[in-house]
Amino acid sequence: MSANALSASALSASALTASARGANAWSANAGAGLRMPPLAISDFSVVTSLGPGRARTLAALREGRSGLAPCTFDAVPFPAYAGEIPELDNSPLEGELAAFDCRNHRLAALALREDGFADAVADARDRHGPARIGIFLGTSTSGLQQTEIAYRNRDPKTGLLPPGFDYARTQNTYSLARFVRSACDLAGPAFVVSNACAATAKVFASAARMIEVGVCDAAVVGGVDTLCATTLYGFHALGLVAVEPCRPFDVERCGISIGEAGGFFLLERPNDRHGPETVFFLGFGESSDAYHMSSPHPEGIGARLAMERALEAAGLEPAAIDYINLHGTGTPVGDAVEDRAVFDMFGDGTPCSSTKGFAGHTLGASGAVEAAFCALAIEHGFLPGSPHTRSIDPAFKSAYVSVGRAARIERAISNSFGFGGANCSLVLGRAA
């Protein structure tokens, strides 16, 4: 344990000079630490604009078929593409969970039903007990769209929100985990991690730690993000929404296409129920940029730290990685920074791609969605390509895969980076 003592007087703005932010910061690797005992992915589900479930997702990934389409959501007045899931418009939650009804939880319910995931959780509940399964989920939007609607329907005289608006079960950031805990009849520790677009990657880290120290024996991780006006207009205000479908790593890339998605994973310690086909969660690496709220560090220091820490936790060298699923949102700066970090660490021999051209940037859900894509790539032996990417930026040096192909993948790393300089990389793979 390193404990560089710092006097109280040094805790002032004047002390935060280059030494704190420059070379010295490379030693600030708290959160790296120890080897992570591998966890088995006992089951997982994924729902994006590619269609609900693993089979449809797999088919689209193999065929290079994109789910992006001109954005019709909420009649946005600017040109944009989006990865929309239209069935969410007309599938309200009913019965005991009706009070949770909002776009985010409709998608959560769909993702729980898909691929028999809820059945797998029920089975785990019987084996471990409901209080021994943690629920650690991520979201950035939560059910904020429900509040957007409520604000448009304020009482013209009093300004009050319409009756029936349920803040705690829809907008509140925790409501997703509360919904899943209720829907799956679980009684273990729960919370939502909301570090922007790294949220659903970071929940894998929380689950690994919780299981390691014995707080729980299994965990449901992943999460959901859905389209809402705040993110569409917000990214538009930042000048980051592409007019055409996003083109990650393309020389003409000009921004993101927002998507909505949900994905859940059931993590357990390896046991005799897991066989040679099982994909394992092998390591995580988390870091902070210490640079800017909405722009990545120009040298990709935070991105590189996250990847290094993930490999350290997995006990792997860079050469052991067969595929890198990039964050690669399609912004000019973000892609350039990530290319640099990946090339610095892996050179030009490790295939990498961004899958944002398939389902868009699913924001808070992207960590879970892309972990699911990696799990499918490992299970079925293929490198996902990059729909809409036509000409790779000639300044880039990493081994970018535009067109998918069959390939044996034993281990993959997936990057998720978010506002606030939040970074998280996950390593998935076959048993070591």
Place this chain on the structure above:
Amino acid sequence: MMRLYVEGVGLCGPGLDGWGESAPVLAGERDYVPAPVRVPPAALLPANERRRAVQTVRLALAVGAEAFAAAGRDPSGTATVFASSGGDGENIHQILSVLASSTRELSPTRFHNSVHNTPAGYWSIATGSRAASSSLCCHDDSFAAGLLEAAVQASSAQQAVALVAYDVQYPAPLGDVRPIGAPFAVALVLAPEGTGTAIAGLELDLRPATDASDFGPPALEDLRRGTPAARSLPLLAALARKEAASLSLSYLGDMVLKLNVAPVRRDEPPSTAGSASGAS
């Protein structure tokens, strides 16, 4: 069962201007005098950012800085957990109001400040920290959830972790459906081993139960009930009294986070901190 040490505390609440000033009040040695919250300027940020810093950022940075100063620990090398029941109510109200209007043109700054991890982002920028940082939400139980996550991180990695919990009010009309009491923030620097700055040992255990016994000082009970981050007050009172104490924080209605607090006496090496020794 997890065993940790509290190395430093930061506090900002109504009539509670810092841990140093407030500890005698929490210990019952001085009367509590309610007063409007005075949030210090974000001294850690550069001047231009300091002027623009929103209330959640100023609260989080103030209590974080106080706790790290007391702990004598370098914030640039320490992992952090931030916990809030709902984030920046004023900012999201402004965004929602604009989106409900005919213009629908958002401020880019308002948008990137709308993420739940905004204070964590500014903390990282202000301290130069590239350590891991998680921003949690667990509605009314966000402090307990944050304490659990921080303790698990410290136990798992055997490294110090700082917890920063904060809550501010929503303006109307959201404030009508989600009333939150006075703004409140607390920070705890937790370490897996006792160092020279440790003030108390802390044992944590999560159990299925509904018998939480988390009452704080009577004069502060309205604050504890009104603001989720102030659910920390029973623990803070135990730390302030410098006496061994057992309490349990309500968590999700069907669990409790049981806490045993054992003070570290200044005239003894921290490794002899009674039942909460680091040996496990």
